[in-house]
Amino acid sequence: MRRRTNEQWLTELRGPDPDEALADLYDLLVGGLKAALGGLADANIEDFAQEALLKITRNLDSFRGESRFTTWAKKIAMNVALTELKRSRWRDVSLQDLLDRRAATGRGMEDPQPTTEQVALQNMVRAELRDIIDEDLTARQREAIVAVILEGMPIAEVATRMGTNQNALYKLLHDARKKLKRRMEAAGLPPQEVLAAFESG
């Protein structure tokens, strides 16, 4: 494949005869996706590359030239692939099921025999966090914390189910984390020190 500067990519893709640049870009996206995803999605790689190619050519004006054009294009392709892979992985999981299942099963104390001091610290932190969560957080913040932080569901997937978008949900979670942090500090339980104590246990 011919090496091109950012300017050459843009000129050719916008020009009257973009076929060669499109074919090269497609090959580049397929190669990048294979390198990144390994065997995760071999069957879908070409579909992802094709969809990414469409997005890229429609959004050339949003390329700001802060990286190589090819890195920017690969970023779009990764986003297309990951969005689809996550959607497929979590397709059958509803937020309500996730919350209900959690409430029904509880969570076991699976860790091996913490010391008495650790148990005391855990109990103190647990009580404080429970108060903050109950008193200071909104219902949406509580749902988001459980789904994203405790259950590990992707933010984008939770956002879809909560009728918002990934960026807005991140900000909602950030506000919740800030509240928790301030209250823990005010209660004499600085989160960094608590974390260090947990990790040394």
Place this chain on the structure above:
Amino acid sequence: MLARGDLYKLVRAVAGTREAEIGCDECFDQMDRLAEIEVSGSDATTAMPLVHDHLRNCEDCHEAYEFLLKATRWP
């Protein structure tokens, strides 16, 4: 309600919180540049601290960034 594993996850998330954090959109806008900085061998932590912070706090963006790094190193 909060078993020890949950407690650890929550405290870890809170401990990594800063007053000012960028959102996922801003992180996405800048992650191609960060990937090139990291692939070139420079220190990504100091080069773009806000993006780096976001990647520590956001599993979605972190995963996308890790894939982008692999794609950037290819070929």
